[in-house]
Amino acid sequence: MTPDVAQDERVRVDLSDRSYDILIGGGLLAEAGARIAALGAHTVGVVTDENVANLHLQTALGSLNAAGLKAETIVVPAGETSKSWEVLGRVVDGLIAARVERGDVVLALGGGVIGDLAGFAAAIVRRGVRIVQAPTSLLAQVDSSVGGKTGVNSPRGKNLIGAFHQPSLVLADAGALDTLPAREFRAGYAEVVKYGLIDDPAFFGWLEANHAGVFAGGPERTRAIATSCRAKAAVVARDEHEHGDRALLNLGHTFGHALEAEVAYDGERLVHGEGVAIGMAMAFRFSASLGLCSLADAARVTAHLAAVGLPVSPRKIPGGVGGAEALLAHMRQDKKVERGRLTFILARGIGKSFVSRDISEDQALAFLESELG
């Protein structure tokens, strides 16, 4: 892979009659109106959060109005707490009050929280209206807006309530990321790196060489987002409803989720992408310790994540996390545990990840102790 000139990219998600385009480029929010009007909608229910509303709502609304669309906006508080049954109820009610009907569209304008919340609301209003995703965080652009997984959290666990609801269109405005806090950008970048580590060593190499451009904006950013979307789209096309093959996307997430749970999802201490960064570094160290991949590959992964400012060890989490047993207990509860066996995504090298279902609890415990001790 080599960087190319600044231009919009288009990624097709192939799902027979639910296929759709992901458009990636600068200035797409200003085109939202024309593109949504082209879908035949009359009314657009815009769902966004307070932060994004302050920064980008005017652009979106101006574009919708210019295209002659009727727009009604529903603003929810920023942050994970809005992925709740109560807020979902308010969004659903707002969309019904706005008279969003079956031919109309819901526009999710925001990060992954808004995408998941608005996507789920669209799935259940009038038994399903169309959703257009306009992701404004890097994580949402490269991950959550693609694939149709929507939902909210239950007090009993994350994402336990939801639906598969594929978008009709994804508008990933790379320029909108200019306002994203640096820590959030880095967290999203961890998921970008993930696609390289799963099965695209050339992309990982390209990121090692071009990460500064991705962070600065410009053609490298668009390129990195498009490559990530293409990778996720391919997985989604093979396994729309997550029966098997999507598991590789969980690279770094088994450890990451356990760490997030250990800090009780306190975003001050650890945001999701940071957990994933630590988790990926751990997955490669675990793979090396099991003799599956070289120590050099593990070191290369750690070096790149650290180079962009991402954490790579559980010891670095402010306030610390519990012991190996506590982490293992979280992993047992993780939905990737099947019939009591621990499932890990491990690697035989960079870009050579695979699903391993035969790790014993003793092996996992010994490794966790080495990481925390």
Added chain:
Amino acid sequence: MTPDVAQDERVRVDLSDRSYDILIGGGLLAEAGARIAALGAHTVGVVTDENVANLHLQTALGSLNAAGLKAETIVVPAGETSKSWEVLGRVVDGLIAARVERGDVVLALGGGVIGDLAGFAAAIVRRGVRIVQAPTSLLAQVDSSVGGKTGVNSPRGKNLIGAFHQPSLVLADAGALDTLPAREFRAGYAEVVKYGLIDDPAFFGWLEANHAGVFAGGPERTRAIATSCRAKAAVVARDEHEHGDRALLNLGHTFGHALEAEVAYDGERLVHGEGVAIGMAMAFRFSASLGLCSLADAARVTAHLAAVGLPVSPRKIPGGVGGAEALLAHMRQDKKVERGRLTFILARGIGKSFVSRDISEDQALAFLESELG
């Protein structure tokens, strides 16, 4: 059609990889355990209402336990008010607490309220777990349990929040209807008559001859339920997501819904099936007044509905309903109104119903005045 000996019937709903069986017969609740175990479930989340719990829960639970299944029961108050966002939230939470997982099953044990509520909860817990419908009202057995429409009401309108979620199996225990209040049985019977009026004149004739047997129980009842399910299954197979062809199922419902709205959904004054009975009689009288069908056919419809004790005129509704204008206003809000045109299901005779989209408001108003005046 001629009555046959008492035996179970099986109706296949053909929806490619979402196909399923409807079993109709006596004693099916006592077989629920074995049949659900055969689906490979381990845990069953039973959702039911207080009335049905008192009468039939023990049979169902005994059967589940005997089959070695872990069962957890969630009981909600009886009646339409349980189809709400709040009760849905409690059911969803109860299913998550019961650890109903992706391979498991939710069992909807009750009338249409429970089927819609539990079916929707199953659609959104863990982005979808399987639902087995065990309908215990006649309306649920011949209508709501078949076709995968699930949902709850919004304060802004009925069934505005929901999902399509096809069951994995429907167990229609005809014997469970023995405990159903007579008024509820009659109301469900209106939907049975509807299938004859839509496109099966032989079935309507058979009902004229055999309605006493249907009400009394025995082979005629099983036969009538199976014929109704077969009719609905055929429509659903042609139009799973209700884009067009399902409209015929609304015979009697445009008028019926307007009447229900006029009494503010007060079930003391008018239950849904009674509104449908009046609505079907009105649809035939309207068709006759437009010269579409004979007065004799309209009279035959009215006579049969009246013979089983169903109301056939809006004048009979206790407390009365508003004027023609008020009814028309409800019809305009009905989701079957497209681009300001009134859609009616009319008939060229018994079993010759069709969708008419070219009725003017003046024609409708004149007819309504004749009905109310």
